[in-house]
Amino acid sequence: MRFVLAGNPNSGKTTLFNALTGSTAHVGNYPGVTVEKREGRHKFGGERITIVDLPGIYSLSPYSPEEVVSRNVILDEKPDAIINIVDATNLERNLYLTTQLSEIDAPLIVALNMTDLLERDGIKLDYEELSKALRAKVVPVSALKKQGLKALIEEAVLETKRNERKPFSPLEGTYLDGLLKKADTMYKESRADNALFHAVKAIEGDSVEVAARGEAAAALEPDKKLIKNDFDGDFEGMVADLRYKYIDGFIKKVTGGRRKTHQMTRSDKVDRVLTHRIWGIPIFLLIMLTVFHLTFGEDLLYLGAMGLIPEAADETFLHAIFGNGAINSPGVILFNLVDGGTGSLTELLAGVMPEGTWYTGLVIDGLGGGVFAVLSFIPQIMVLFLFLSILEDTGYMARVAFIMDRAFRRFGLSGKALVPLITCFGCAVPGVMATRTLENEKERKMTILLAPFFSCGAKLPIWAMFGGLLYAGQYGDLVVFGMYIIGIAVAVASAVILKLTALKGETPPFIMELPSYHSPQFTSTALKLWQRLKHYVFRAATIIAGAVVVIWFLSSFGFDFWNGIVDIGDSMLGIISKVLRWLFVPLGFAMGENGWMFVVAALTGLIAKEMVVATMGVLAGISGDALELEGGELQESAIGLLVASMVGGAPAAWAYMAFNLLSVPCMAAVGAAAGELKNKKAFWFSIGYWMATAYIGAAVIYWVGTYWWIGLIIGALLAGVITYFQLTKKRRARKQAGKKPMLSTR
Amino acid sequence: MELSLDKLEVGKSAAVKKLAADGKIRRRLFDMGITQGTSVYMRKVAPLGDPIEVTVRGYELTLRKDEAAGIIMEVL
Structure with missing residues (x-):
């Protein structure tokens, strides 16, 4: 039946x-x-x-x-x-x-x-x-x-x-x-x-x-x-x-004639606080901050910063829970445990497998370096998802759409798009998957297109490294913060441009039920999480593993691959990058004899952003983690010297970061976008849009950074284009209004 | 007295007189229970001044002022 x-x-x-x-x-x-x-x-x-x-x-x-x-x-x-x-x-x-x-x-x-x-x-x-x-x-x-x-x-x-x-x-x-x-x-x-x-x-x-x-x-x-x-x-x-x-x-x-009227129920009392005219938005920001802190924070409740936690010895089991002089958030603890587990497994395999053979390379560098790196992000994604589904189950997400709708409308989005976009600050994969809750197809496409511009957790190490190197490391925090601002600015500009061009049309209507508040249900949330997890692991095991193996192959072998493993500079990827680097010369970072190395790192970043810093480390010839180095040490290190050798200087470095920020986020997110967009044309449009935005964005940053007056020209051009679209839009609206009244009274 | 729903004061109720909205929005409003004679209670306005929240047929509904402008109410 x-x-x-x-x-x-x-x-x-x-x-x-x-x-x-x-x-x-x-x-x-x-x-x-x-x-x-x-x-x-x-x-x-x-x-x-x-x-x-x-x-x-x-x-x-x-x-x-x-x-x-x-x-x-x-x-x-x-x-x-x-x-x-x-x-x-x-x-x-x-x-x-x-x-x-x-x-x-x-x-x-x-x-x-x-x-x-x-x-x-x-x-x-x-x-x-x-x-x-x-x-x-x-x-x-x-x-x-x-x-x-x-x-x-x-x-x-x-x-x-x-x-x-x-x-x-x-x-x-x-x-x-x-x-x-x-x-x-x-x-x-x-x-x-x-x-x-x-x-x-x-x-x-x-x-x-x-x-x-x-x-x-x-x-x-x-x-x-x-x-x-x-x-x-x-x-x-x-x-x-x-x-x-x-x-x-x-x-x-x-x-029996009784129905809920507008008397205050318990749900209404909660609602009065959460959607308060003045406190509604600050409360929302506080809730989101807390969620992100519990997922990505490395200093839980800022106890470490207050000096309440003693420094723990390195490389112990406790190090996963206590970072350096602070308690990690649940998300980071889980991340460390999984990362430690897969790390030990890789080490164990490295111990038993014969050294220097190609299959050892595949298992250790391909599987260990690539697939495990993606898998180790699962706990944080799950923790983030857990919080977001709790917020959804309780009925709060519908209120978020209610309080934020006004701010989003001018971009052709509704308040419902906010949650997926905020999620992208953590990870674009759950962010893209959360667009499923948007009813309007245009809104869904637009939200997915904007997703990578909200700088995710895996990109943070890139900003942190450059922050430590640029301007002698004096303005590290500002560099990191600047990247987030650049991302948001590009997202806003993108939304305005897309609304006028590829995704033009009426703003989607916003007529939505606000469900009563409920307490979250454990079983339903757990089931939801389990289904998402299955989805993600499946993806990691297929698309990502495939991509990782391809990249590993291209970066380990030369075109004479029967002759065995070579240095990355002589590998297929290295040789291709040396050719491709001419494409990137207008962006400032690909000039000079080391230019191709930045291109390789950025290309591996298309697979997973975690690989950018790792690849640069390999190319510079340092062993170990560049991020463990601090201050002067980092400046003096091979990676520091590599960045210092960038011919374009600081503008080129900013352009390089912008390219990494705005381009295709990672294979996992691309897989998620393919899953949500369904339509092949829309999918390839997204890939093209991301690459074009990255290229143009990086070029603008480099050229304006080098010759400031170019900024004036670009600004004037942009203003001209937007005015033109606004004017034609108004004219079209007037024409239509002349034909028939906006609201017919039938 | 007649006025559109977006103009209704917070805390006041009125009955739906007619829908002047079109197409998809009109149908959506019907589906959500906004039909002739239905009593609608204006509950609140969002922090940024739009959308609004109303109580209709015993549940909470949010809609933008643009959409509410197409709902003509009869204040008793």
């Missing part, structure tokens, strides 16, 4: 699905759109039941990818029954979807969730009355406490076997009844499945329905013209209105 699970967002659908299927869930994507499809198995008696989880939807209209997908699954896959989960604390709006599902032929079972919360408030629902009104079985459940699930499945199986449900539409007996009967008969005569559903859609003039069966909709037109009312021929509006009128007609009998 095959059941589909349908319901509004925030109705507890995911919780119910997890409760029914345990960990058997299998996550995939619906073809063509970025909407997750989940299937799980449930055993009931002798029955093997497959449960398909539909995306959370408010309606079966054809306006969002989720709705179209849900509709197609229900109509095409012909499930044996539909389980509609309904949030009992938000009954009216949830039942609106129920009145649509009720028009489908398949048996319908309503799972009334969160009735326990209502009972706590002294509200008892009349299930009999509700069942009568909906003409469907109603089973009270608590998805969270796993109550009523057995009764729910029992009822669904029973209904499936009985299979005698007659579809029902709330339009029956209204002023649209004549039209409905006519359309229904028409569809029945053509022996269509789900005749009633299609009939209602034909009356609405639904775009998908009209495209599929234009003749049916056309046949109704004469009758539709006879209906005169306030709606002025807006049949979609009439149908929606009649659905709510139908619900209004019985809801008082079901709830």
Whole structure:
């Protein structure tokens, strides 16, 4: 048997699905759109039941990818029954979807969730009355406490076997009844499945329905013209209105006339603080700072800076927990433990494998240096994800969108884009994956395009190293901070330019439910984390491992690779870089006899940013970690001398950092972007956009840094272009406004 | 008295008279339960002055002032 699970967002659908299927869930994507499809198995008696989880939807209209997908699954896959989960604390709006599902032929079972919360408030629902009104079985459940699930499945199986449900539409007996009967008969005569559903859609003039069966909709037109009312021929509006009128007609009998009004609940009291007119934004910033501190901070609660922690001895197990004179955050502790573990494993392998052979190189440098480096970031990504999913589960993320929307709108984004972008300061991979929560496709694309400009944790070592070298290391902090500012500035400029060019169009609408605050649920969060982890490890094991092996091969062998391992300078990568470096000469850093080394390092950085400093170290010929060196030592070291040999000087160094900041973030993020964008064209556009931005950004920095007056020219050009676009936009808007009023009063 | 939802004072309620919005937004508003006669309570305005938060049919809904401007209310 095959059941589909349908319901509004925030109705507890995911919780119910997890409760029914345990960990058997299998996550995939619906073809063509970025909407997750989940299937799980449930055993009931002798029955093997497959449960398909539909995306959370408010309606079966054809306006969002989720709705179209849900509709197609229900109509095409012909499930044996539909389980509609309904949030009992938000009954009216949830039942609106129920009145649509009720028009489908398949048996319908309503799972009334969160009735326990209502009972706590002294509200008892009349299930009999509700069942009568909906003409469907109603089973009270608590998805969270796993109550009523057995009764729910029992009822669904029973209904499936009985299979005698007659579809029902709330339009029956209204002023649209004549039209409905006519359309229904028409569809029945053509022996269509789900005749009633299609009939209602034909009356609405639904775009998908009209495209599929234009003749049916056309046949109704004469009758539709006879209906005169306030709606002025807006049949979609009439149908929606009649659905709510139908619900209004019985809801008082079901709830006993009680419903949540605007009295203060506990959720409201929390909300009053978190979205406060003055404190709302500072509180949000504080929460984000705390999350990042707990994930990436190397001095937990700044105890070390306050001098409360004694310095720990190096290279002990405790060093992972206590850094140098400070306590690490949970994220860093986990990172150190995994990094130490994979490091020891690499050492162990190096000990037993014969020295100097190619396969030892592959295992030690390729696997140990590349794949393990990516794997060791997993704990921090997971910790970050844990915090973000807690914030999401509690309902706070929706409020973040609410308080920040205004600031984002002028860039063609909504407040919902903020969270993915902030996540990118930690790591672009979860940031890109979090764009899934954005409904609007343009907004999703734009957010992914901006992702690398928010400097991630792996890029920090590059800034730190240059900070220690530039200007004799005096302004190290300012150099690091400057890179973050450059990134944000480029992101803002990008958003403005993209909105005017490649991603132009209307700002996506922002009409969103703000769910009540809940305490986070351990099992649902843990399951979510586990699924993400599986995804990421799989990716690390395939795409990243492949890329790492290729890079290792190119950097270890010359074009005469049968002659064995050579120095990186004579390797294929080295030779290619010596040629490619001419491309980078306009950026300042590729000039001179050492120029090609910076090119190699930047190219390896396209795989993973951690490799930039490592590659420079290898090329400069130092052993050990350049970052362990401090102050004068770093200046005097081979890597310091290498950077000092940059012909372009400080402007070239800034240009080099900017190139690393703005270019393709890393293979892991590229994999994530491919996964979220789905569309090949959009994906290659992103890659091209990142490379072009990096090139242009670095060139501008180098040339303006060298000859300041170039800045004036570029500034004037930019101002000209933006003014031009603004003017034409206004003219176009005026033209359109002349044609038809912005808001027609139908 | 008639006025659009974005002009409704915080803390006041009014009933929906008609929707002057178009297309996708109009349908979305219907789906979210903003139909003729529905009572809407203006709850708050976001820290930066936009969007707004309203209570409708027992739940909280946020929308921008631009979108709220298309909802004509009847204040009793």
